Amino acid sequence: MGKWTIGIIGGSGLYRLKGLEHGEWLPVSSPFGEPSDEILFGSLGDVELRFLPRHGRGHRIAPGDINARANIDALKRAGCTDILAVSAIGSLREELEPGHFVAFDQFIDRTHSGPGGREASFFGTGMVAHVPMADPVCPRLAAMAADAVEAAGGTCARGGTCVIIEGPQFSTRAESHMYRQWGGDGVNMTALPEAKLAREAELPYAMLGMVTDYDCWRDNGHDVDVAEIVARLHANSALALATIDRFLAALPAQRAPSPIDTALDGAIMTAPEARDPAMKARLEAILWRIDAG
Ligand SMILES: CSC[C@H]1O[C@H](OP(=O)(O)O)[C@H](O)[C@@H]1O
Numbered sequence: 181m182g183k184w185t186i187g188i189i190g191g192s193g194l195y196r197l198k199g200l201e202h203g204e205w206l207p208v209s210s211p212f213g214e215p216s217d218e219i220l221f222g223s224l225g226d227v228e229l230r231f232l233p234r235h236g237r238g239h240r241i242a243p244g245d246i247n248a249r250a251n252i253d254a255l256k257r258a259g260c261t262d263i264l265a266v267s268a269i270g271s272l273r274e275e276l277e278p279g280h281f282v283a284f285d286q287f288i289d290r291t292h293s294g295p296g297g298r299e300a301s302f303f304g305t306g307m308v309a310h311v312p313m314a315d316p317v318c319p320r321l322a323a324m325a326a327d328a329v330e331a332a333g334g335t336c337a338r339g340g341t342c343v344i345i346e347g348p349q350f351s352t353r354a355e356s357h358m359y360r361q362w363g364g365d366g367v368n369m370t371a372l373p374e375a376k377l378a379r380e381a382e383l384p385y386a387m388l389g390m391v392t393d394y395d396c397w398r399d400n401g402h403d404v405d406v407a408e409i410v411a412r413l414h415a416n417s418a419l420a421l422a423t424i425d426r427f428l429a430a431l432p433a434q435r436a437p438s439p440i441d442t443a444l445d446g447a448i449m450t451a452p453e454a455r456d457p458a459m460k461a462r463l464e465a466i467l468w469r470i471d472a473g
């Protein structure tokens with residue numbers, strides 16, 4: 181059993197957290213490049229908190245340019261044990277109305293990862309690792325996030341599949357219909373590769389999607405636009421902040437271990453003597469537990 185240090189990644193409309201005790205924005209450098217912003221260090225009661233706005237304060241960074249490796253590495257260096265990500269999402273289901281929340285449990289990846297774009301792994305040639313992603317979300321965190329939405333007076337679906345598109349354009353109507361046929365419940369541009377990297381960093385991750393719009397599958401002559409999304413984000417911001425407060429307040433005093441804490445056990449394929457030393461050095465924070473053990 182140990183202490184919680186919760187990393188909150190704020191999406192569109194969530195660039196600051198109010199009410200943190202001794203909250204201080206501090207730079208955290210990462211060998212993977214620049215994180216989206218400084219990290220807000222603070223605490224609420226007994227819980228340590230680290231907050232990072234995914235697009236940077238002022239929403240400077242486009243979805244495809246977010247350096248998710250630097251963000252996750254910096255949160256790991258900042259001591260996080262778990263990550264709760266909050267994101268705007270488009271709804272692919274009639275019953276998921278704007279204003280509702282979804283604690284997703286599955287993702288479908290439609291992003292284009294690779295050099296110069298979204299780097300989707302800390303590992304690669306020189307040190308090869310394959311972590312399990314069958315269940316990309318920590319069920320314990322997701323359930324607590326859904327409880328927190330309800331405690332704050334909101335509505336939250338428990339489970340659902342989010343399709344992560346490359347963006348920055350919204351989907352075509354044909355794509356939106358296809359995502360529904362695939363079983364998608366929501367659509368977003370940012371939860372991946374973030375969730376994959378969190379798993380490689382052995383950080384349990386949950387994604388709370390805030391429905392800002394119906395994606396364009398409805399064929400009712402009203403398609404998604406940014407003005408509608410921003411209005412919804414403003415209307416929902418108090419609920420999002422209250423949800424985070426409730427989430428933190430309801431955490432058990434002690435953190436029981438999660439199987440995700442050891443996700444790298446058995447995942448690294450490269451023999452110790454064949455590992456690239458420079459790569460190993462860059463992976464210092466990700467491999468802390470393994471190297472310390
Ligand atoms: C403002 S609509 C597009 C924007 O919103 C979604 O998520 P996030 O909250 O992380 O910004 C989507 O992925 C896009 O980044």
Ligand SMILES: Nc1ncnc2[nH]cnc12
Pocket residue numbers: 268269270271345350351367368369392393394395396404409
């Ligand atoms: N309709 C949509 N498509 C992709 N990302 C979104 N984020 C919020 N609404 C979205």
